Amino acid sequence: MNKPIDKKMKLNRRTVIKSALGAGAVFSTPYFFVKANAASDPKVLNMYNFDGSLGEFYTKHWYDPFIDKFDIKMNHIKLKGSRVPLEKVQAQIAAGKPETDVMPMHQDQVIFAERNNLAMEVDASAIPEFANYYDQGVTKYGPKMVVWCYGLAYNTELVKPAPTSWKVLWDPEYAGRVAVNEGLKDQTLQMVNLAFKGSPYPVDAETFKHLSNLRPSLVSLWSSGADAEQLFRNGEIVMTPFWNGRVTKLRAEGLPLKFATPEEGFFVRSSVYGIPRGAANPDMAHEWLNWVIGAGPQKKMVEYGYGTFNKNVEHTPEEAANVIVADPEVMKYAISEDFNQILDNGKDWTDMWNKWKSS
Amino acid sequence: MSRNSDENYGALWLLTPTVLLYVATFFVPIIMLGVLSFARFEMSVTTIGFYFDNYIKIFSDGITLKIFFQTVRLSLVITFWCLILGYPVALMMRSCSPKMKMVLLFCVVSPLLTSIIVRNVAWLLILGRSGIINDTLIQWGLTSKPLPLMYNEFGVILAVVHVYLSFMVLPLFGALNSINSSIEEAASSLGAPSWRVFLSITLPLSLPGIMAGCTLVFILSMGVYLTPVIMGGNFVLTLPMLITESVREQYDWPFASAMALMLLLAIGFMVILSSGVQKLVGRR
Structure with missing residues (x-):
């Protein structure tokens, strides 16, 4: 008497497990497919962003206007603190898939990146705005910004x-x-x-x-x-x-x-905005670098309170006082x-x- | 093959996803940590090999071992206070009405439902220089200047105990609840005073809960990171802080891996010790 019931129960259990696994696979496949393709989609730029008000500034003045202008999509990767986790990027580059297309590096991080071959040299011909930039702000790994x-x-x-x-x-x-x-x-x-x-x-x-x-x-x-x-x-x-x-x-x-x-x-100090070796969208990254070092986006940064290397950005007296670096007298004391x-x-x-x- | 062994194999098959998950997220990273811990880090470049530099450094740099023992001490203090504060709560939960039990349970678990940042900022409002406690003490004339209630070890212990109390109370409550109350009633009816009933019956029978709670809190405390950073003002150093610093600031994965394995071994030792003690208690 018990056997048919037992069989039926086993069959049900198996069916339930199979269905669950099947459903899981069906529902998760599109997610992984989309995730895998997002990284290599030339219309999707993967960018680090800071938390707090600087992150809000980036979104409002450096990311959203670029998205609108070039009709692309952007993935924001939120950072905690003010340093890019280069140790993580290093592991991702070793695995062949850096999560970001542009990384702001502190100057000691630039040296680390150079020694470990983490950043690619930018193609200066793809960044014509360099012509309007002070020489001190141009490096082979990208422009310096946020002084x-x-x-x-x-x-x-x-x-x-x-x-x-x-x-x-x-x-x-x-x-x-x-x-x-x-x-x-x-x-x-x-x-x-x-x-x-x-x-x-x-x-x-x-x-x-x-x-x-x-x-x-x-x-x-x-x-x-x-x-x-x-x-x-x-x-x-x-x-x-x-x-x-x-x-x-x-x-x-x-x-x-x-x-x-x-x-x-x-x-x-300032950060070098470089492109990690193996980045999914280096062309779009160059495009963004060229756009962001332009006078418009750089003026916004000056209004926020940090300096710029763009020669064409005008400072009001209050902005000059805030960014400090616009005052040659004060800059005498910079070490x-x-x-x-x-x-x-x-x-x-x-x-x-x-x-x-x-x- | 018998039907029982068929079912056992079926059950094993059900374990496959969990085993795969553990292999991918625990065992493989542990093996990678092991390999990296023997690598060498020089001039910002990591060289894979079989070097003992990192382990030698742990024992010879005069700071890592010190901070390791400091972390063990801090974890023991946190465990002690969780036990002292958690036991009465668990005892009360056992004897009170179901409604009150729910209220107490909510109070104990509530810190886990709050974000760590929000929780620590709340502590700032209570313990800070211009916080509720200092303001009150100054207004009542009990002190002329604010007391240092945070950015020190006291602040760290208080904030960690607040969160980990639930990990002590829940196993304790489970152990206390499983004690057959008729044994205590029998002792009372034979004239044993309540303190005697507690010391001779309730406390010994709740030892498995005490051991489980202490082990859990100790292990969690050994890995605590964010709370010491915020509540200790970075003055209270723990091994996880050192590991994070080694990776984030120095990019020194090999040394961080060696320290992480050391932490893991210490926790493993604690688990073995705890299960040994539990077995010993069980035999008695």
Whole structure:
């Protein structure tokens, strides 16, 4: 009596499993098909985008207008923080499928990319806008964009008089109200050296001795610009080494902040927008690079608060003050950084940094 | 072949998707980690080979091992506080009404339903310099300046315990619920005071739940990353932070792989130790 029922049950179970697997395969096939084809579709550009307000800027001023103009589609790949995960791109290139067609690289990342053959050399003839670009902004891996300065952001109501030196961070008056940057710790270390040694290098025991003196005053070692913004908004800090564009943004929110360029020197950096080796759509990537370094999109970036290498972009006095790099007098204090040294000593500096933190 | 063994094979076949998933997402990456951990990283370039550099560095650089033990210590402290705070909650859940049980269960699980960023920003509003606690203490004249309640180890422990409490309470509640209450009632009716009933019957019989909860919380705490970054202000270093830093900032996959395997081994050791203790308790 039991056998037919058992058989029937087995048959049902099998049918259910088979149906489920079949349905899964049927429904998932189009997804994988679309995904696989999207990467190599010449009408689809895969682009990294930042989180927060810079990401919104990219979408509104650098991505959407390009999409409209060239009638293409764009995949946005959201990044956490301000650095492209080059370690991930490296693994993807090794697998033959980088997820992005354009990657903004910090200058130490450019050296890493060069050593590991991660970026392709751009075809300058496909970027005629280079003619309107300052030479310093042109590299064989792509144009430099988003020129940002790293100086001292301070609360104008609580820090008086306006700081002129990095050493103000060590002022006991502001103990427990200051923070430094862990995310780009190389800049923090160079900043300490500038304050006390007059030169950004070498990073050594003396550098960490000064950092140890600062430690009781530190609220936090922030790891992203968004973290530092939050520290200002919550009133946790009154001063930190910071990027000028972020200060412009916080001022627009109504915070009483200003950006100072210390007399010992400050940092000016920009990102190289390169095309990863093996990118699915290098032609469209060249097209975008040529379009984005044009005066229109670059003017938008200046309005946002960061500088440009485009010769034709005009600055209002307020914009010139915000982007810093448009003022030759201030630029006298900009120091040049050795990115080979930063990359090659990064491991040692990190070990020293971690020892200092856990001491 | 008997019908039973036929059914067993059928059941094995059903396991195939899970096994494939584990092979693809766990065993293959582990093998890759193993291979990479013996590679060499020099001048930003990785060379695959059989070098012991990374393992030697772990034991000789004077920082990795220190941070590893720091992570173990932090995990033990978090586990301890989860147990201390979670046990009374589980006990109460066992004895209260079904409605109250649901309320308590929701309270315990609620941190898991919130995004980690939102949760940590909420802590900022409570523990920050101008947070609710510091404002209240200053207004009441109990302190003249804000207390350092976050951006230190205290802040990290508090925030992690808040989330992982549920991983302690749920196994504890399961173990306590499976205790036959008539044994406790018998002890009480024979004149044993309630503390004696707890120490002699409830606590020993709930040991499997304690072990399961402690193991789970310890393992999770060993891998905690984002909360120490946000709540510790980067001052509280854990091994996962070191691993992330090694990959993201130095691109040093080989060293990160060696550290990841070390973490995995430590967790594996903890699981073996925990199951050994459970067996020992079971025999008694």
